Amino acid sequence: xxxxxxxxxxxxYVWLLIGIPSSAVIMGGFLLYFxxxxxxxxxxxxxxxxxxxxxxxxxxxxAATELGLYGELQxxxxxxxxxxxxxxxxxxxxxxxxxxxxxxxTRAGFDREIILxxxxxxxxxxxxxxxxxxxxxxxxxxxxxxxxxxxMLPGDSSVQFG
Numbered sequence: 001x002x003x004x005x006x007x008x009x010x011x012x013y014v015w016l017l018i019g020i021p022s023s024a025v026i027m028g029g030f031l032l033y034f035x036x037x038x039x040x041x042x043x044x045x046x047x048x049x050x051x052x053x054x055x056x057x058x059x060x061x062x063a064a065t066e067l068g069l070y071g072e073l074q075x076x077x078x079x080x081x082x083x084x085x086x087x088x089x090x091x092x093x094x095x096x097x098x099x100x101x102x103x104x105x106t107r108a109g110f111d112r113e114i115i116l117x118x119x120x121x122x123x124x125x126x127x128x129x130x131x132x133x134x135x136x137x138x139x140x141x142x143x144x145x146x147x148x149x150x151x152m153l154p155g156d157s158s159v160q161f162g
Contacts, residue, residue, distance in 0.1 A: 039109045057146065064145035067092050070162025073100070073138055073149070075128060077157075084116055084124035084140065086161075098124055098140055105135035105150075116140075 008014055068089025075082055086094060096118045104110035110132050116124035131153055138159045140147045149159035 060141065060144065060146040061148070064147050064162070067145060068162075069145065069147055071140075071147070071160075073140070073159040073161065075131075075151070075153075075157050075159075077128065077131070077154070080128050080130075082114060082116065082124075082126045082128045086124065086140070094118070094122075095142055098142060100126065101139040101141065102131060103137040103139065104132065105137065107132075107134075110134075 069086065069092070070089070071084060071086035073082065073084050082100065084098070084100070086098070088094070098116040098118075100114040100116050102112045102114065112129050112131065114126045114129070116126045119125050133153050135150060135152050137148065137150045140161060147161040149161050151157075151159050
């Protein structure tokens with residue numbers, strides 16, 4: 001019997017035994033890199049306090065309904081502006097400033113807070129920061145009331161409230 005001894009590096013099983021652990025180490029390195037460099041929006045430490053504040057949020061939503069507030073928010077991303085038309089079914093004086101909070105549905109790091117200023121025509125205006133694609137929840141609020149809506153970017157350019 002004449003068998004030819006091949007060197008170890010020409011044996012496929014050796015490379016299989018080396019390749020599986022090596023690929024696990026390389027993939028572990030990639031996962032470690034992504035874990036360190038990205039923010040995943042961790043759970044807050046004061047979750048109990050936030051849970052108790054839900055009642056305040058519900059009261060603000062009810063207050064907006066009782067005031068008969070309704071309106072439309074227009075996002076013009078090409079121009080980088082936000083226009084809000086806000087009205088009330090009752091005789092309510094509207095504030096000169098409103099807070100618009102744009103909440104990304106999955107990434108808290110993308111959330112944006114925008115102050116809307118009242119114009120001479122009675123509507124509201126602000127400069128729009130760049131928003132990432134995805135589902136967004138829009139909240140227009142004061143300390144007394146809050147209106148909410150949602151939209152998908154790119155695609156939707158307006159949100160109806162009320």
